[in-house]
Amino acid sequence: MAHKLVIVESPAKARTIGGYLGSGYVVESSIGHIRDLPNNAADTPAKIKDKPWGRLAIDVENGFEPYYVVPRDKKSHISKLKQLLKDADELFLATDEDREGEAIAWHLLDELKPKNIPVKRMVFHEITKAAIQEAAANPRELDMDLVEAQETRRLLDRLYGYEVSPVLWRKVMSGLSAGRVQSVATRLVVDKEKERMAFRAASYWDLEGTFDAGSKHDQRMFPAKLHTVDGTRVATGSNFGQDGQLKAGRSGKADVVHLDQRRAEALASALADTSYDVRSVESKPYRRSPYAPFRTTTLQQEASRKLGMSSSVTMSVAQRLYENGFITYMRTDSTTLSGNAIAAARSQVSELYGSEYLPDAPRTYASKVKNAQEAHEAIRPAGDSFRTPAQTGLTGDQFRLYELIWMRTVASQMKDAVGQSVTIRLGGAAASGEDVVFSASGRVITFHGFLKAYVEGTDDNAAKDDQETRLPNLAEGDPVSAASLSANGHETKPPARYTEATLIKELEDRQIGRPSTYASIISTILNRGYVYKKGTALVPAWIAFSVTRLLTEHFERLIDYEFTASMETVLDDIARGEKDRVTELTEFYYGSERLQGLQPLVTGLGDIDARELATFPVGSAEDGIDLRVGKYGPYLEGPDDGSGTRVRANVPDDLPPDELTVDKAKELLANPAGEEIELGTHPESGLPVVAKNGRFGPYVTEVLPEDAPKKDKPRTGSLFKSMSLDTITLDDAVKLLALPRVVGADPESGEEITAQNGRYGPYLKKGTDSRSLTSEDQIFGISLDEALKIYSQPKHRGRAAAAPPLKELGNDPVSGQPVVVKAGRFGEYVTDGEYNATLRKDDSVEAITLERAAELLAERRAKGPAKKAAKKGAKKTAAKKTAKKTAAKKTAAKKTARKS
């Protein structure tokens, strides 16, 4: 039977809407985007692979034509949609009403190719029966200008990410990434750390006292702080700048009095016998309105403050609540509640708190988000009447998050909190002649309103909205005495580091990122190693300083904090049909008279000095200390003493950049050995033996006395793979230091045969003739006979025998040669004896067939015969391998260092 096919983005939404539309409609979901630019070479269509722009999948030479593909995991879903479309007599594209949703609708149309049936665009902003039925009755056409705007966004992000990232691979480190969003997020964290590094603390003193209003007051004792001395304000933290100096006042000079310890204490003793009277009582009404209902970012912030959840945990708990029908959609930038939701919230207010807490008219909340697309409602309990947390039967994190959402939603429809704020000034005369004024502040809330249901958390130690401080009911002229008085020292604090939640807030304020990506932005900068977490604080790694420096020096416009906001302006113009995609992308990529293009910028970067980029002076030029970001992590270089070599020392990975002061750097340089483990004294040489981590992995070495001649080199030996810095003993070390071991002499030539470990693993050496060994244990265990046997065989055969094929597949249809799978230095590969082809990411030894192997070999053959690799290339590869090993072992070494 024929039906109308409705396609929405989310399966959970499809279920709900299916119920509202009834029979005659089949509601399915697209599960997000159904097509995209290919991710990597494996997904790129063969016909564009060899184009100069194949890697981008955008024909930058012809109108920025994109080449979209349906990702592997979406193919079966597309078939399912096509199947449903066969029996449909009408198609409703009901994806979200925002830029991405419009694009998904167009991709669906372009991919499903419905024939001879009407296609309508259907939109709604809330999932209620009335809204859905109205949307079905009033469809519109696809907005191609909006689709163009989305494509511009998508292509610009691809060009930015896939052109700039390779610059980082060449100049900083392989595997890094740059992008419109992540690079700015990283920059925010780096810039904050720079502020902290430049920060100079100021110290200031003040007087704090407890005052006594007398026995006729219920609230007798209350605290007050010194406010003025002879009519001049006493300096507090906010009077100091980041440089530790007093900020200038209106007159151009500081118009406050800065108390130091001596003066504060002198004043305190001069006030020992002072009596005070009330100089003024100022009372102001206090009023606070409820917070808007949750959107993604505010939910993430509050879940972090109140429940200690990371942004990704918050989102996955919310996802489960959404899928099970407890809350509305959790990725939204809207604070709007549907009419049904307002009614539900209001009825719960009167039910739970009484009608005196209910405002006469419903409250509405305008969006504070600048580029809000408002495709969804605010995040709220689902349904036309809300379940209280107890009624849900939820437990654990889901219960706590639901409770938070429920409370916030209900509170948003409650009355303001009102009360009084009171400031009391007390005056007195010091024995030394000064006139002093103390100040006390209080707050009394007379009607709690929404605060009864919900109080927002704070990131710093600001007073909470519902906090009350009661003061005695004093009048001007009343006498007051000081019960106690003390001089206290304070220091100004550097600006706080970002947390996940405050960074996300900052990004939202700057219109960077979208609700669906905030949590993953954090994951990206954590995974790339740009940032790490120390408690909840986000600390930048030194490599983030290098990357941010490269981008700010060479891609200034792209990493500008305003870049995304100005892009949004252009996209809006395109969406209104006032600008066009190709013109904008051409300007972005190739440049124009007023703007430098990305492409000429990237190709002209050969002369970036990678070494300089990774060098950061510590302290002043006189200190001569540099921090450098190397392949193996950050290290310090001491002053050049003219010897030609500078002292080097590792910087612990978890030392925050703002703690690397000149003193700390000198301390690290004084012990350049870094993390080393003392194993004992060598029984023969009498020298101390230590184990440490080096460029080529963990090793043991003797420590020469300080007065030893410089040309003396200590003996060293790499640990075997079977050993670790955690478990190495002095005995092991002595054995390793004794290498190479003399196995014996060749009876024919008399040449000595030795066994040792080298760059390519364990091997035997006889003069210039070397042979690999299969295991490290053979270095200690192999006998002369066995060694001679190895030497009796030609070099190559021994190696081939050592690596039998992992799998035999049969004969190649082209060459007729047997095809086998082997494990090689670069991973698993197939070979027909002449050509070798590495298995791709999606291939496996278990799953590979002869057909697939033949395909890979055919591709390989097309590239021509194997080139003889240059010596340089081979060396580089080997160094890379070692580097990986080093990194892997580094953590192990650290653990040991801590234990001891």
Added chain:
DNA sequence: CAGTGAGCGAGCTTCCGCTTGACTT
């Protein structure tokens, strides 16, 4: 950043925004 000798398969990394299972333990 410790320095130790071959002879030979490189291919991939990466963006931002939509959205869920599919995997394993």
